[in-house]
Amino acid sequence: MNLKEYLKIFKISNLDFSKSLGISNVSLSRYISGDRLPERKILEKIFQITDGLVDANDFYLEKKNPNLLSEIQKQKIKEIVNEIKKGNRNYLAKAITIIESTLLSHKLESNLLLSKLPSNQNSIRIGITGVPGVGKSTFIETFGMTLVDLGHKVSVLAVDPSSNKSGGSILGDKTRMTKLSVNKNAFIRPSPSQGHLGGVAKKTNDSISCLEAAGFDIIFVETMGVGQAETAVYDMVDIFLVMLLPSGGDELQGIKKGIIEMADLIVVNKADGNLKKSAEITTSEYKNAQTMISKMRKDLTPEVLMCSSIESFGINEIWNYIKKFIEISRNNGSFFENRQKQKIKSIWNNLNSRLEFYIEKNIKTKEFVKKIIKDVENNNLDVNNATDIIFDYLSNN
Ligand SMILES: Nc1nc2c(ncn2[C@@H]2O[C@H](COP(=O)(O)OP(=O)(O)OP(=O)(O)O)[C@@H](O)[C@H]2O)c(=O)[nH]1
Ligand SMILES: [Mg+2]
Secondary structure (H helix, E strand, O other), rough: OOOOOOOHHOOOOHHHHHHHHOOOOOHHHHHHHHHHHHHOOHHHHHHHOOOOOOOHHHOOHHOOOOOOOOOHHHHHHHHHHHHHHHHOOHHHHHHHHHHHOOOOHHHHHHHHHHHHHOOOOOEEHHHHHHOOOEEEEHHHHHHHHHHHHOOOOOOEEEEEEOOOOOOHHHHHHOOHHHHHHHHEEEOOOOOOOOOOOOHHHHHHHHHHHHHHHHOOOOOEEEEEOOOOOOHHHHOOOOOEEEEOOOOOOHHHHEEEEEEHOOOOEEEEOOOHHHHHHHHHHHHHHHHHHHHHHHOOOOOOOOOEEEOOOOOOOOOOHHHHHHHHHHHHHHHHHHHHHHHHHHHHHHHHHHHHHHHHHHHHHHHHOOOOOOEEEEEEOOOOOOOOHHHHHHHHHHHHO
């Protein structure tokens, strides 16, 4: 990190910093502006005082630092931020495209953009999971339209890293959300289909920030009840809804173990026609089982409700429960506490996924690492020693 950034982030004045270095404020300004390079002793001191965050490279490489945005780029981001705040959908789409891009220049733009967006604590983030075909998209269409009619601005995102169809699974879902997808108070975005779950989750989290800054107060995040995406979605929403088919237990339905325990709300869908009776039975079975379920972040016992997304039955009860859940958690503070925790958690999640990427690109490709792997394959080196050698290299790098 360069020194200027360091002082800004840690809110240290130039004067105070120059004093701790034992140099004049003028000398420090010259180092910061790049007019002069600090001598070795000063570099070492800076390294120590900043806990290694500012090192010699940050001075020598400063002049050709690619990590800087041009004035034109900064201006562009400023314009996007302003337009997003006005609720401009085209700019919102532009912003999300930048967030989802893998180009380095876009990454820098995206960081600047996200740092300028106002946070919005008035929104409700609703996660929805359930096996393919349970009716998540149809439910979001019906429920979403009800909310739009009540004056809300509704957005729909998806986390589906397994999908490599262009545009992700929601593209197909747009045909399930025919009314919502053309409504000016709704915004539907397919899952970023490239990359690992960690990357997709980060992009979804960042998109949520854009949508909230644009005034969307209801954010649906849909994911399939298979794979690992549920936990990622659970960690980005205020309330987590698990949708079930009107027959059989969760194992029979193919719902992964542990998902039911995460639910703040269970909804048995398709309670219509000749499925209604089984929906009632499934609902009461789950209601009875609820007493056994551990509460993860709840002030309410998770509710089990029944609905038909096609006939719009049960939708109001679901909305009332969500409102009650959010109101209680806002009043007792757990809503805000949860969002704070989620923010911190995303730092570690983002770091993990960046580290994974770094190992893939910069470590596995090193000749000496390849040699170590060969040695392990030939039984000349054991796994623990190999791991230690590579980790030592990684942590000293
Ligand atoms: N009878 C009945 N059918 C429904 C209901 N909701 C959805 N369906 C049907 O169930 C099928 C799957 O619906 P989707 O909304 O695409 O399900 P999904 O959970 O989003 O599926 P994926 O996105 O593939 O995971 C469609 O044929 C819907 O018409 C309902 O309330 N009643
Ligand atoms: Mg769907």
